Amino acid sequence: MAEDVILRTEGLSKQFMGFYAVRDVSLSIRRHSIHALIGPNGAGKTTCFNLLTVSTPSTAGRIHYNGRDITRRDPASVAASGMVRSFQISAVFGQMTVLDNVRVALQRRAGGSFAFWRSVRTLDRHTPRARELLAAVNLDRYANELAANLSYGRKRALELATTLALDPEMILLDEPMAGLGHEDIGPITRLIARVAQQRTVLMVEHNMKVVAELCDRITVLQSGEILAEGNYDEISSNARVREAYVGGGAHA
Structure with missing residues (x-):
């Protein structure tokens, strides 16, 4: 394989009473990478995390972890399998x-x-x-x-x-820097980097300095859909991403 993918989603969607919180999200997370999921407030990041850990059932799409379909499994068995x-x-x-x-x-x-x-x-x-x-x-x-x-x-x-x-084998971190004082951000950032040396990390994070320092790849969500994906240089120079953040009022 050209790349070793530990987690893959295909067309993952979640609809609430006619409103799509997440729509047609297809992700490929490489093993032993740090992958960030970012986006303006209300972009669907936390709902996406809930879908990946099957704590919220999806409306459509599939989730494969280590090559196995976990879409309809229960949260405890998914955690026991290593995610x-x-x-x-x-x-x-x-x-x-x-x-x-x-x-x-x-x-x-x-x-x-x-x-x-x-x-x-x-x-x-x-x-x-x-x-x-x-x-x-x-x-x-x-x-x-x-x-x-x-x-x-x-x-x-x-x-x-x-x-x-x-x-x-894989850890999902939901805004690990939220609420931390400035003096704590550096140590926690270095800690995540050490943890990721032998594991895969998928994280939601608003602190773009942390994302730039830690992450190998970044997926940007807007209104529940993937807006862009790439490394930090590609994402930070993407005009659509910049517009989404300015328009959405999210902080970088």
């Missing part, structure tokens, strides 16, 4: 320590559930891997801190650690 939207499985429990948040996520990956009455010994077997994941997201020194006491940016890093605990 995870971060908020679907990441659980940050404020009154638990940072370490225990990750150990509980690892317990679920091992076939357990979020059962807090399990013995300490059961969770202890996940401690070495949990510490590795915390180190990977630069949270190892906060292992014994209550998650509620973390800054917003560190909570986002913890969410990513709990996501990685399930060892997903």
Whole structure:
């Protein structure tokens, strides 16, 4: 194959009472790439994410993940197959320590559930891997801190650690920079870059500086349809894209 595609959609559409939120979207996401989905407010980006993870059923079109049709599968089985939207499985429990948040996520990956009455010994077997994941997201020194006491940016890093605990092959990130202070954007950007070295990342993001720094390919949505696709230089110089952003009032 000329390219190794991990996720492909064909004519993906979602209609609500005669209104198309997403219409005829055909995507090809290359394995081990970082692919951005951008567009003005109301362009259909979040609905598209909901369709890809089958948490919202599509009106038309097909979704293929690793060559298998997942269009009519349930969200839990899609997540178990390796494609995870971060908020679907990441659980940050404020009154638990940072370490225990990750150990509980690892317990679920091992076939357990979020059962807090399990013995300490059961969770202890996940401690070495949990510490590795915390180190990977630069949270190892906060292992014994209550998650509620973390800054917003560190909570986002913890969410990513709990996501990685399930060892997903592909991660969908919905506006990972939203709500972050300026001092947190750089560390989270570098963290996503490290995560993507062995995984595929599809992200919705409004911060164009982050998109330019991270993303190999960009798909632009407008009114639920694909307006343009290409690398950052191609997208940023596209007159139709510039007009869509100016007209839509979205910030770049």
